[in-house]
Amino acid sequence: MDDLLDPEVMRGVIRSLSVRADGSAVPGSTQRHCKKTLVNAVGYAFGGGGAGDDLIPEIRWQVPTDDEEVDPRVLVNPGQARSLLDALSYVGLYGRARGRRLVGFFAGMYYAGLRPEEAVAVKYQDCVLPAHGWGRFVLHETRPQAGKRYTDSGRNHDERGLKSRRRGAVRVVPLPPQLVTIWRQSVDTFGTAADGRMFFTERGRVLGSSGYCTTLRDARILALPPDLVESPLVARAYDLRHSALSTWLNAGVDPTEVAERAGNTVETLLRTYAKCLYGRQTVANDRIDKFLGDYE
Template sequence: MKTSDVRIWGVRPKRRQGKDAYELRWSVGGRPFSRTRRTQGLANKLRSQLAMAQEAGELFDDETGFPPSMEEKPPALTWYAFALEYLRMKWPHAAPNYRDDISEGLTAVTKALMPKRPGRPADIAMQRALRDWAFVLPGPGERDVPPEARVAIDWVAENSPPLSDLAQPAVMRGVLDALKLKLDGKAAAGETVKRKRKILVNALNYATERGEFEDNPVHAVPWETPARIVPVDPRVVANPKQASNLIDAVSYIGGYDRARGRRLVGMFAGMYYAGMRPAETVGVAIQDCHLPKEGWGVANLHRTRPTAGKKWTKTGEVHDDRGLKNRDPRVVRPTPLPPGLVAIWQDSIDTFGTADDGRLFFNERGGLVGSSTYSRVWAEAREFGLPPELVASPLADRPYDLRHSALSTWLNAGVDPTEVAERAGNTVEVLLARYAKCLHGRHAVANKRIEDLLLEYE
């Protein structure tokens, strides 16, 4: 109810949370109200505003104690507060690697929105605080946070602009442009930019559902979509002889007793001879395989164990436990195993046995083989298995390049793309766009054929 029955009293000192403060008291229609300010000047300013509204003839609300011109509005929802809410909504249902993507995307957007003003943390400090402590559950209010990270998080919380600012095209354009850059200012890879933008779009779809926007403001700014499928660099593709030499070189890594390399020979062989993804070879188990003494075998792949990180998985383990990539968890992919690979796997089983759950490849303690472990072994094997000029090249630089080499080999051998795609667990579209690359040195064969053809007409 509105009323002109207003009485304003003076300002008086008051202790609040152990600090000096000043309280202003007044009444509206006989109902008392008070507000406390940090300084006497601020309290007197509020008293003057109330008195001016009273002199202007404004009717005060006896529920809030204020005239219409001074109605206290709830603080605007900031981007940072919204991002934390979005994270809590998505986290329980997200796979570990997607949780990582969400944290990465929210961090990039938050950094781009933070104002350039005194006290702003350095980009690297803000990056670490947001990635490691703010945009991960449990959140910064539910666990101990290192002092340097707490300073950065508190600054972001206090200085974050309103979520509504993203409705301004200029602000949105600035954010999208920032997503194209890495921390060092260099251009980010197209896949990385697309992944971050996807998180932003999804977050603002949620904001739109909440009624914060009429339409998703991302779509108001023109966007040049990066190439959806990035072709494999043909320089990384090894020919069969090079791949064989590299896999043999793995067995020489580490001491004989620890067998750091010998334990993983079959794992790398599975990537090349069966075109398996590294996370698939980590999870392959004896009970899912048929390994005959002669001829081709088969591995019924249905489980992957990608390295995700303890802070992203529901179990707190380093590895996720999930189905095949981009497939329903119930899908099984029968993968043919050539006789040579069957022999390598059988030799590994005869030498090292299997893990408690039947996995073919495991570390000395029987645990899962981490990506950092097999990547280090592979880097050392390249030093043994390649001539110096190729060690310095991109050839088979990463374990995943063995899969690239396998699929390229099959295609160059004339295997039907549909069959290759089925064995590899890809679509034909992705296969032809990414993996139809020449083998290392294959161009020399093509050059010879062209040269022979031209000579026929001389």
């Protein structure tokens, strides 16, 4: 611990938290999280006061602040999303149903704005899926993938509550008719896992990120023209959630309602999707023109 009092040593620690093993930069949000964890750990090691609390703030550590904004190039429109979901049905052998099993999983991210760890944990008993109209899903559990070395259970996925919410918190997620239909078809075709999970592997296990990311990559090749396959368009599963929230905002849904459905704060929502509000600049220009015209 005495070594951490040496500014050069601490600078080395900070630099190691700012880059990946391959030398590329770590996202700003991850750097901020690492800094907070490091400050708390050092403060605890020094007894909660004195040098431990003051050591890190004295060292200049500039963390990027603009990387949270979503790149508009990753967003799919409704037509592209439907093509991608259709293409999933053709990924893998029909009997193994590698892609067909994941149609509802990816549809939950696009139509309901679920995070991957939330979509993995969807259970049939928590859903209302009517034959017609909107349904709803009560979200109270997530299954983030951390790896066996980092979970108390020794499994790849932790069983946790909602992100950045108190223990026991729930979120009611409205489900549009398109998603209700897809989820009903998924249950009719594949049933549910032993614990009620709607999306699972052929052996009933929890979906792993490597598996569904590979399936998404294969579906992109089938669904998109060659020029878009080489683009960042929906290159990650999380981009479907980004597309969902951007679509809701552009449809004119109140940001407070969008934030409530997505499990975000309004501040985070607007900061993240500020560049994805297509057409808003034109609307603003028209209003400014009208206001200035009134004085001419």
